[in-house]
Amino acid sequence: MFHALYKAIDVFLVIFVLLVSFSVYSGDEPIDLFSLTLEELMELEVDTGNLVKKSIKNSPSAITIITQEQISTTPARNLIDLLESYVPGLLVTQNGATGSTLVIRGMGVRHFQTLLLVNGKPVNQKSFQGSMVELRNWDMGDIQKIEVVRGPGSVTHGPGAITGVINIITKQALNHMGLKASVGYNHGYDSKSLNVSYGTEISNANVFMYASVVDTAGSDDFRIFQAKSNGLFGYKGGDVFNDLDDNPLQGYYGDYKGDPQVKLYLDIDFSEQWRFWSRYNNSGQLKTATQRELQGRMQDRRMFQSRYYIFTLENSQVITDSLEIDSLLSFDSEDYLDTAERDTSLAPTHPLNRRYGFSEDELYFRSTLNYQATEFLSLAGAVEWSYDTISAPWGESANSFLARAGGQAFISENSIYQGDGSGGTIRPSRVAKLTNGWSTNTYSLATEINYQFSSDLSTIISGRIDKNDQTDYMISPRIAFVYQASDRNTLKASWQRSLRMNTMMELYWLEINDRMDEADPEHSTTHEISFHRQHSEHLYFAITGYHNKSEIFSWNGSNLNLLGVIKAYGIEPEMSYRTDSFSFGINHSFFELIDWDFKLKQNDGSATQFISYSDMFYKRDYLTQTSTGNSLNDWANQHTKLWFDYKINDHWLIHVDARIIWQYEYGNDLYAMYENAYAEVDTNALSASELMEYNDNKALLAAVKQTVQDKDIYGKDIRLNASLTWQVFGSESTQLTLYGQNLVDFTANKRQKRNFTANVLPVSGWIEEPRAIGLKLKHEF
Structure with a gap:
């Protein structure tokens, strides 16, 4: 363990020295690149992680800020790419249901363990998936900055913030006056974009309007490798599998049903007290799958669409010099569709070819009171109420409503899905309840005491206390200390217990089946300590250590269970350097699994799980899988991120960012577990047919493992992205950017897919992502 830690520190220091060397010789006269120094950035107040705004330096949370400059210069398809480029301890894996999935500090089975905010307002999908909207939209031109809390945040932001909080802060008219337009083309994904913004003053109100459209066909220059439980393995879209996986691939990151992504945004600052903002965006996407013959021709068949709109009114009232009240009232609605072809005679997006089809509405109110009682004592309290309703998709009648939980479906009494289970219908035994939808209330109370001892x-x-109509009281406490050792050095320590409330579908299923005793939320307990040094106005260093004890809940088909408990610790060092003409940053994540306790493990070997192979006892036919290794699945214990921006002169700016995953340890554990299982089989006890199958499968396992080793799939994964920006002919109003993603094919630019081990051969795979080159042209009128 310590050898791995020392190795990580050595790697980190080597890269740091190289970057410092580059910065020393990168230019002569410094010229203004950023308006704020690092020291000033650390003093900026953030809206995330506390009830009261605090500077990054004084916030007890581990916070990463992605600035507007970084958003503009970083080659990223969407916010998920952007987060992966900068946030320590954040990785992205491929989920068959929703594409890219965020994993923070080893946690992230689905997006419901991360809480997504827009201007402080939670926008998670409570019914099913969690943080879906905003993240997959290709256009980011209306975003001012992104604040990310690494680690839990339910004490401030409510149930669901177990692994992290992502707060998207949008632009306002005050800083973005005038008419601006941008066009772009990404050749690798055949993606065309246009956005227009306009900021002005109307009747003493500052108004900002924004609109964008992005049309993406998707890339065909990528590959999907798949190893199946039947022993077949190879690249999809060829002639290996003799099934649907031999069909042509769907376009990688292509739009849902060919419909372009659209974003609309309006912000009105009436005064210092009143603000109204509203936005709409859709971010439908094709899944990483093959096409199928539908209606007599090859068509895309697996895709999902997530779109939403929100209206929000904010008010800030200064009652006295020591008392302030901030309030927010909003209404939002999300529409979610997920397809899976059931009837090949129908269009791929026909309601009978859906896995899910519903909308979720929320009426939300929050009011926060801040009181400076004395010079040393400040108090804050907040009340929240939300009323959430799940019903049919937008613009459709109740008979198309389709939601699922516990292996059963919720459909209406006159549903098109009622039937015998064929052609996209659902047989009666698989129906949980006939309903047009349902509603729930959640009431919340939060408090925060800040006391200055010295x-x-x-x-x-x-x-914080949260109470849903279908849950008991849910409590999230935190205590933190901030010690300012000197003007340059700050030490922070905190303890907190966070939680995740089960989804609306899960809670309703438990309620109608009289099993509310199983409705307890997931809990995670975190100890965190960090040291921050502002060495100078140009150089900043921080190191954060944490220990987590986290519950993992899952459905086994008919029950909601505590699957197991993860105990782990991690270390996240960060460094930043910044001058008027040069900026660079580097961070590293070291993670160590202390223990994975599989709570549902059975003595007869009848239960399995996919969190970690370190606690396994599963029997399938003649094979017995036993505990192997000490790593989490779909995770890498060490990864490094670095970037730099260099302003060559007044007209040219270059940006480079890189991400290095040093090893996917779980891949070695996967094949070691299977090799051990085959080695332990008593072949003398097998029948002739079983022995033949055993020998065939053992040979197939060896062949797949050899392929994986030859391609070094679970070894290093290195990504390199860059952009070059030109102020066209010295013009301050016109800017042209050439950018590239995955520029160098160091390690096949592989993206891991989820692995499954429920059979005598493992199911594993990866995606080899394409190189993509694009252009963006911006003009300010």
């Missing part, structure tokens, strides 16, 4: 030491004591 000029150097302060404490923050926080707590």
Whole structure:
């Protein structure tokens, strides 16, 4: 363990020295690249992680800020790419249901363990998937910055913030006056984009309007490798599998049903007290799958669409010099569709070819009171209420409503899905309840006490209580200390217990089946300590250590269970350097699994799981899988991220960012577990047919493993992206950017897919992503 840690530190220091060397010799006279120094950036107040705004330096949470400059210069398809480029301890894996999935500090089975905010307003899909909207939209031109809390945040933002909180802060008219337009083309994905913004003052109100459209056919220059449980393995879209996987691939990152992604945004600042904002976006996407013959021709068959709109009114009232009240009232609605071809005579997006089809509405109110009681004591309290309704998709009648939980479906009494289970219908035994939908209330109360013991030491004591109609009281406490050792050095320590409420579909299923005793939320307990040094106005260093004990819940087909408990610790060092003409940053994530306790493991070997192979006992036919290794699946224990921006002169700016995953340890554990299982089989006890199958499968396992080793699939994964920006002919109003993603094929640019081990051969695979080159032209009128 310590050898791996020392190795990680060595790697980190080597890269740091190289970057410092580059910065020393990168230019002569410094010229203004950023308006703020690193020291000033650390003093900026953030909206995320606390009830009261705090500077990054004084916030008890581990916070990463992605600036507007980084959003503009980084080659990223969407926000998920952007987060992966900068946030320590964040990785992205491929999920067959929703494409890219965020994993933070080893956690992220689905997106419901991460909480997504827009201007502080939660926009998670509560019914099913969690943080879906915004993340997959290709256009990011309306975003001012992104604040990311690494680690839990339910004490401030509510149930669901177990692994992290992502707060998207949008632009406002005050800083973005005038008419601006941008066009772009990404050749690798055949993606065409246009956005227009306009900021002005109307009747003493500052108004900002934004609209964009992105039309993406998707890339055909990528590959999907798949190893199946039947022993067949190879690249999809060829002639290996003799089934649907031999069909042509769907376009990688192509739009849902060919419909372009659209974003609309309006922000009105009436005064210092009142603000109204509203936005709409859709981010439908094709899944990583093959096409199928539908209606007599090859068509895309697996895709999902997530779109939403929101209207929000904010008010800030300064009652006295020491008392302020901030309130927010909003209404939002999300529409979610997920397809899976059931009837080949129908169009791929026909309602009978859906896995899910529903909308979710939320009426939301929050009011926060901040009171500065004395010079040393400040208090904050917040009340929240949300009313959530799940019903049929937008613009459709109740008979197309389709939701699922516990292996059963919720459909209406006159549903098109009622039937015998064929052609996209659902047989009666698989129906949980006939309903047009349902509604629930959630009531929340949060408090925060800030006490300054001395000029150097302060404490923050926080707590939150949430109560849903279908749950007991859910409590999230936190205590934190911030010690200002000197003007340059800050030490922080915190303890907190966070939680995730089960989804609306799960809770309703438990309620109608009289099993609310199983409705307890997931809990995670985190200890965190960090040291921050502002070495100078140009150089900043921080190191964060954490220990997590986290529950994992799952459905086994008919029950909601505590699957197991993860115990782990991690270390995240960060460094940043910034001058007027040069900026670079680097961070590293080291993670160590202490223990995975598989709570549902059975003595007869009848239960399996896909969290970690370190606690396994599963029997399938003649094979017995036993505990192997000490790693989490779909995770890498060490990964490094680095970037730099260099302004060559007044007209040219270059950006480079890289991500290095040093090894996917679970891949070695996967094949070692299977090799051990085959080695332990008593072949003398097998029948002749079983022995033949055993020998065939053992040979297939060896062949797949050899292919994986030859391609070094679970070894290093290195990505390199870059952009070059030109102020056209010295014009301050016109800017042309050439950018590239996955520029160098160091390691096949592989993206891991989820692995499954429920059979005598493992199911594993990966995606080899394409190189993509694009252009963006911006003009300010």
